[in-house]
Amino acid sequence: MSLTFFPTKDMKIVGLDLCAAAYIFNTKLDQDKLLVRSPHCTITRGSLRTLQSRKSVVNDMLILLACMLAGNSTRIHWFLPTTFSQIATGRGPIPHATLKAIREDFMGKANRVCKIYCPIWCMDISFCL
Template sequence: MDFKPSREIDIAGAEMAVATYIFSKDLLDSQILIDSGLCRGDRGTLRTLEPRTEIVDDVINLLVSMLKKTAPPCKWYMPMTIMQAVIEGRRLSSPIVARIARDYMPSKVDEVRWIYQPMWCLGHWFLMIIDVPRKRLIHLDSLHNRDMEPKRREAMEKVAPELEMMTVGDGWLKNPAVRRPRFSTFEFDVPTVPQQDRNS
């Protein structure tokens, strides 16, 4: 492997054999190692998980497609496609929107409780969770930076209305008498994350 796993990674036996196979510098980067049905990941893609390497969006999309397979219909795990288009100021074509709805939005909008949308802003990954029952846009970030918070909030407040627009129409409501969730009106929320004790 190009890197030596640290003690914190704590892998041995079969896990070490799998890690060696994935991260081997002697095997082809173009070899497909994961095919989720919705997207594929080759060795080169997975090698971006190595320490001190920038993770590419294909890895995030692979994770999303795997999570959605076992998730209940009330949880939507969204791909990067929508966020990327919004941030870049592009409109998605109707066939792409229809495919995303079919593959990633398994319930009606009045049944969804949480929407998980990976976000990329100013060279950094973080997660937006749309908490529908509490009407919150939650910003989760393992490396939270208060100085960057306004830009990340701005990105979230651009993506939420796009997700809302995708659910317009009577076909998106199980119960037509229920009020449609308005993601664009939800409050921004940054949960307090306990600081890790560096001495422990």
């Protein structure tokens, strides 16, 4: 297979996990193929390939991570999507539905919050948490 990712032995990727990695990182398959659907982002093979070393991680991957972390959170920790930093810096009008979805899906009660995590872009390097 023509792959862009080769796991090392210490990664211990075997069985179905190895098959999934081969399917995701195969360079001959459609890079625009939708592999993960979320209410807040769509993850294609191409966006998953940004997880390779020395690549900038795309916004959709950071939003997916925020979705996964928020879903497993007790809501005292807020894991916000990259959209939130765009809202905070005033980059254009934000639809009411977007603000409502962020509030409902990523945030809890403000009087209970302990930590807020929000991805930012700094000097061509994407920092996630």
